[in-house]
Amino acid sequence: MNRIVVFGAGSVGRGFIGQIFAEAGWRVTFVDLESRLVQALNTGSYRHVTLSDEGVEETTITGVDAIDGRDTAAVASAVASADFLATSVGAANLRHIAPTMAEGLRLRISERRGPVDILLAENLHGVGGEMRSLLADALGDDADAVLAQVGTLETSIGRMIPVPNEQRREHEPGWVAVEPYRELPLDVAASRAPLPDVPELVGRTDVPFAFYSDRKLYLHNLGHCLTAYLGELLGEDEIAEAIRRPQIHRIVQTVMATAAAALSLEYGEPLASVQANADDLLRRFHNRALHDTVERVGRDPQRKLAEGDRFLGALALAARHGLARPITVAVAVGADKLLGSVPADQRDSELDRIRSVVAHHGGEDQLAVFDEALSALRTSPDLERLALLLDP
Numbered sequence: 001m002n003r004i005v006v007f008g009a010g011s012v013g014r015g016f017i018g019q020i021f022a023e024a025g026w027r028v029t030f031v032d033l034e035s036r037l038v039q040a041l042n043t044g045s046y047r048h049v050t051l052s053d054e055g056v057e058e059t060t061i062t063g064v065d066a067i068d069g070r071d072t073a074a075v076a077s078a079v080a081s082a083d084f085l086a087t088s089v090g091a092a093n094l095r096h097i098a099p100t101m102a103e104g105l106r107l108r109i110s111e112r113r114g115p116v117d118i119l120l121a122e123n124l125h126g127v128g129g130e131m132r133s134l135l136a137d138a139l140g141d142d143a144d145a146v147l148a149q150v151g152t153l154e155t156s157i158g159r160m161i162p163v164p165n166e167q168r169r170e171h172e173p174g175w176v177a178v179e180p181y182r183e184l185p186l187d188v189a190a191s192r193a194p195l196p197d198v199p200e201l202v203g204r205t206d207v208p209f210a211f212y213s214d215r216k217l218y219l220h221n222l223g224h225c226l227t228a229y230l231g232e233l234l235g236e237d238e239i240a241e242a243i244r245r246p247q248i249h250r251i252v253q254t255v256m257a258t259a260a261a262a263l264s265l266e267y268g269e270p271l272a273s274v275q276a277n278a279d280d281l282l283r284r285f286h287n288r289a290l291h292d293t294v295e296r297v298g299r300d301p302q303r304k305l306a307e308g309d310r311f312l313g314a315l316a317l318a319a320r321h322g323l324a325r326p327i328t329v330a331v332a333v334g335a336d337k338l339l340g341s342v343p344a345d346q347r348d349s350e351l352d353r354i355r356s357v358v359a360h361h362g363g364e365d366q367l368a369v370f371d372e373a374l375s376a377l378r379t380s381p382d383l384e385r386l387a388l389l390l391d392p
């Protein structure tokens with residue numbers, strides 16, 4: 001039986017990667033640091049629930065086990081003998097798993113087990129290169145020989161998976177609830193080994209993978225996060241309630257339509273199909289049964305407001321096609337959240353940083369839009385005024 005080793009048994013690890021590989025007949029070995037979770041998964045199964053407003057579907061995922069990430073010898077040995085590898089630990093944690101993963105890969109190559117791919121289920125642009133460089137640092141002189149046989153595959157994880165509530169986590173750590181969406185586009189061009197026969201994996205060769213990663217970050221994650229930050233301003237806790245607020249819906253819909261148009265122009269994909277994806281995402285944000293929170297979707301504003309991430313990366317893309325304005329308004333919403341979450345002595349430098357990116361991509365015109373949008377949010381949030389700024 002084929003075996004995948006998945007670093008990170010959290011929402012995406014259990015809710016998506018573990019599920020699709022187990023259902024395709026693979027053995028799934030998770031690596032995680034949460035002892036109770038590791039213990040729960042070592043019973044051999046976990047409960048998996050698919051939630052939508054149309055109903056609930058419950059299954060038991062079987063054929064799983066788990067290793068405590070602190071047991072580095074056991075982890076390296078599992079990596080060495082695996083048929084496929086995956087990570088879903090959160091981009092910031094990749095550097096913590098790289099040394100043990102590198103040890104396992106070194107062992108694997110010394111045992112002549114052949115090439116292997118690592119599926120990177122993380123929301124970070126360029127995560128393939130990032131993982132290679134972390135592994136190269138850990139491998140030292142062996143880097144070239146080992147990495148020649150290792151593919152680092154970026155993915156576009158479109159499934160939304162909320163964090164189970166505290167009580168559920170306490171009572172049943174393995175339980176996970178997800179939305180129905182189950183496509184997993186990946187960067188097949190980066191692979192070194194044959195693609196596993198798992199129906200959800202989509203490896204198109206006729207479009208650069210950058211189309212999928214940009215679509216994910218600049219359309220899905222941008223619209224999602226904008227919904228979260230605007231929802232928070234109006235006192236909403238859940239995404240499904242936030243998107244039902246008419247002002248939020250209008251702003252998010254306009255920003256997503258702009259991102260869709262920019263993506264279509266950038267990659268030559270038909271506008272109708274990119275816009276259909278945007279419409280479907282907006283529909284999925286309405287999923288009340290999922291109880292996805294503005295807190296989860298909005299977490300880590302510093303990462304989300306980094307250059308190249310969902311706000312500023314979308315701005316660069318849209319500005320290249322003369323479509324900056326609605327995205328500039330979105331950037332102001334992100335900036336407002338960021339400025340409210342960093343220590344007071346960092347606010348001015350963060351604001352300067354974001355303003356200079358806006359000026360760089362959009363010039364003085366967009367800087368004026370940004371300043372005005374930020375002022376519509378700063379004292380008491382005025383979404384009517386914000387919405388008016390979307391149109392020239």
Ligand SMILES: NC(=O)c1ccc[n+]([C@@H]2O[C@H](COP(=O)([O-])OP(=O)(O)OC[C@H]3O[C@@H](n4cnc5c(N)ncnc54)[C@H](O)[C@@H]3O)[C@@H](O)[C@H]2O)c1
Pocket residue numbers: 007008009010011012013031032033034069088089090091093096097121122123124157158159160161162
């Ligand atoms: N939840 C979603 O809807 C979703 C969807 C798409 C992409 N993502 C991305 O997927 C990645 C994972 O997100 P998530 O929601 O599953 O997060 P999560 O917090 O639910 O899961 C992360 C898991 O990794 C484990 N972990 C952290 N450091 C580790 C280490 N050093 N060794 C082993 N295990 C470690 C944690 O204990 C946790 O169980 C992130 O990059 C996120 O941006 C999330």
Ligand SMILES: O=P(O)(O)OC[C@@H](O)[C@@H](O)[C@H](O)[C@H](O)CO
Pocket residue numbers: 123157158159160161220221224225296297298299300
């Ligand atoms: O995971 P983040 O923090 O980068 O972004 C939050 C959500 O937008 C994200 O987790 C989505 O739910 C997910 O990317 C959709 O599959």
